[in-house]
Amino acid sequence: MNIKLRPWQIEAHQKALKWLVQDRADRHFLINAAPGAGKTLAACAIAKTLLDKQEVNRVIVIAPRTQVVTQWAEDFTRVTGRHMGKVTARDGEIQGLGMDVCATWSAIQGLLPELQAVCRTAKVLVICDEHHHAAVQAAWGDGAGDAFLDSKFVLVLTGTPIRSDGSESVWLAYDDNGAISHPEEGTYTLNYGEAVDLGYCRPITFHKHQGRFTVDLDGEQIKISGDQDTQIPKNLARIPGLQTALDFYKLAKTPQFIPGTSEPLMTGYQASMVEAGIEKLNQLRYTMPEAGGLVIAPNIEIAEFMADLLEKLDGEKPIVVHSQLANAEDKIKQFKNTNRKWLVSVAMVAEGVDIKRLRVLIYLPNALTELAFRQAMGRVVRTASYEDFSRAYVVMPAFKTFEKYAKRVEEEMSPAQRLDSGAPKEKVCPECNEFNPLGAKICSCGHEFPSGPEVLKVKKCLSCGSLNPASADRCHACGNLFSSDFSLSLDEALRVGAIVRGIELDEEETRDSESIAPNMRSLILKSGDQNLIKFIKSFPEESWSRLGKFYEESKRS
Template sequence: MTQINLRPWQAQAISKAITWLVETRVDRHFLINAAPGAGKTICASVIARRLIEADEIDRVIVIAPRSEVVRQWAEEYKVVTGRSMTKVTGAHAEIEDYGTDLCATWSAIQGLQDGFQQVCRASRTLVICDEHHHAAVEAAWGAKADGAFTDARYVLVLTGTPIRSDGQEPVWFGYDSLGRIDHPQEGTYTLSYGDAVDLGYCRPITFHRHEGRFSVTLPDGDNIAVSGTAETELGTELKRIKGLQQALDFYKLACTPKYLADGETPDVESYQASMLQWGIAKLNDIRHLIPNAGGLVIAPNIAVAEYMAALLEQLEGERPVLVHSQLANAEARISSFKNTDKRWLVSVSMISEGVDIKRLRILVYLPYAQTELAFRQAMGRVVRSLGDNDYSRAYVVMPTHRILEEYARRVELEMSPAARKDNPRPTTKTCPTCEAQNPLNAAHCSDCGHEFPSRPEKFKACGECGSLNPFSADECQVCGHSFRTDFQITLNEALRLGAIVRGMDLEEDEVREGEDNKAEILSDVLASGDDALIKVVKQLPEESWGRLRRILNRT
């Protein structure tokens, strides 16, 4: 069993949890509300080890949001406790017969409620509930979790974003009038993001509000200006065109792919390309300090993710790692990226929560879900620290958008004034082999001879004074001229609202929901022997299984 060097907050949380659960025994639930990246997994695993050593529990069950997080849990839990943890991601495992500690996805609970219930009744069990916002009382997962773990001896709840976007209350806890989880202070440990930054557990973050103005060309040749900072004014005749106002929403335009005349080649003069170019320039700066630093793109749907990946390949000359639910071995792709020095990872929602890739420092954020919960979860992917000598910052590149701006401002207010100040551009670069500092223009490390990759910095010329500026500059560093650009787009392009599959908008969550429900429902239908019903369900496309589950739950 490995000796764990705990952070002070982890030691305090562990002591408080043991006192609450074992000594006072007022309630069997303990809540840890700590910022993403602060180290909740290690903290919870040590609590489990202490309860095992005190002969308070026999088994541990962890419920996590997705398969990659389940794998991470099993690895870190074994390091801390020395005990193996069986990973359960399907809905038909005989978990009561395993006799080991278990880690399962939230979706797996739906088909394994009875099995989990038997485990909790047969053994003194600690349940660790990771990303607790998934377990809303009225949602299927919350209802199943409440039934499955009614007989658990202890429940340890972990969250970094305790409020669900739909307003529903997660199972086991209520909320007070201010929207805070209503649980006794003695049974709760809280570490805010601002506290985590001040203590050096998380990296400070800078939000780049990426401005832009779209010029939408109508069929009659007229142009309409759309920006993220002003309302779009339409004349009386234009207001009569059905769907036009919705199509001219700035955020929708920011998420609309733009191609060249061939309809296949991404336009490197598009708004999305300008976001990526800003992120590329900033990643280049960070990699002077952290040679393997990486960037993450979160897209609103699969089509835009593929478009952004193709754009990155054009801009960088290197194909990024692309992961989404329709690609084979998506979890293996994530693991591979984590263990390489590849520059960019592009996804929809598979990396938005729980996945621990400490080298990520840039987030290009074009999400489908515009909620504070999703915003903070995504932000948590790039604020993790690499250790005591990590003085880098995290950066989020996002459209200038009222809702996202509000979330960013709240995060900024959590940080101290000193933490809000951006780092100056680096003046040296770190050798990835021996960590020696070298001049930025060095071709080889002066200490070990390592050859630095050749990546000439891109500059842009100011149209007013001709001065060269870093590509990420928002305005000329000499004369102050704004570099804001009008992005040309046609009405037909503006009306393309995402990936259309069989006439429907197909989002990542719907694909994942379909995958989670298909095996269980299909098994039950085949077992019924009803030929007519079997014939119908065999024709269902992947994305329809989740919708079918919701329909069945209403009946």
């Protein structure tokens, strides 16, 4: 099937073929393109040409997650016409499948002998998606390096090439500053700003959600904000865990309930974040009726809390996905193929997951790395298949770490792309795509617009009296900062552990653990060992990856 490629994809295709086939300069080619720009289709097109030229007769793709494996298999078949098998766990049948295969990174270790045998008996193209997962001296990196040592070509794809822990990844060289130093002739680069200017990605606006927390400590009130250090009185500093508990981002992730109930507090910080996201999505749906919103939550408890807030504030029950759901992948597909408004995720909708109608992100993650930040924003900047003039939005807590990342993204964008056109003046009919006044009840084609508030919410600046959109964080006229105070008791501040019982885990550890935990739990329960069973009941599943690293280090020492 003929697929129309974007100009950058054609350029990357031509450059890859020259490097790999014509010049035979090296077997590795790197595509470093912004999340959402279309790396998957570019790679599939390169694979098709190599197959047609009989340079390779087998393609193996490594992808980060089960959902992405499914997407790869579908896109690969659409471009090449060849069936692609999917492997997300050890089955020992990969050599005998007689087909192209896409496997998760976590499956590489278990399939090492089979993958190695395939590469020694066939002309294999390896496509390495989200290359930052393959750290040298880490389990996944070691596995990939060994399994594909004899492959003919390796196509490396990344949108965030520098790992958050500074580790180097397999197959590519690095300079003294930790940056990839693969030859320019063997690399195609497209940064986010370029992708926006060319129309491949949507421009993005970051709503830095303001808020100040006041925590009552035995009658003494402590003020916490995202842009200032917290001052704790000396007589209270002795309270165990207090410094951690009074971290601004920790409080931003602490669910606030109506006192004495399990009902979410509708005037709390998270509720105000959700309100800002709802307002922005409602505005977007005037001109992009199918636009959807994504909430990235740090854990299941907060995901369910945010979903409850969304249902109460917006009237529609969102779809929630996390690793404990057996049908999470089906739920993601359901959201992708419907007009539902909100999807709430815990480490399920991140790198590589392609839902083109997502435009608003409420960002409250576990990981605080720039890699995770850019991957998350990549979920809402994908340009839709039709003429798309929409803008993407991120609602995030206003504190230094996220603001630093957002500023770097904004600096990549041209000045014209940084400007937000503001509230819509018209709305689009989802049936005929005709523009109508915001107050129109019926389109000329006969479509009846759903009833709802046609007047956008505003708030008045107390300094100058100017009216501003309700979601604005500063007055457009005088620059006055809008910020609300949110009160918490000491018990509420201490209720949730720092991250996982005081242990701060990065993005990769969390995801590794989620893939390991179900199998580990099943194996231990089957063993009947009561000591181990007692252990797993008290051991946080997010820490399995770290425990595994300690085990690997002990074997090497």
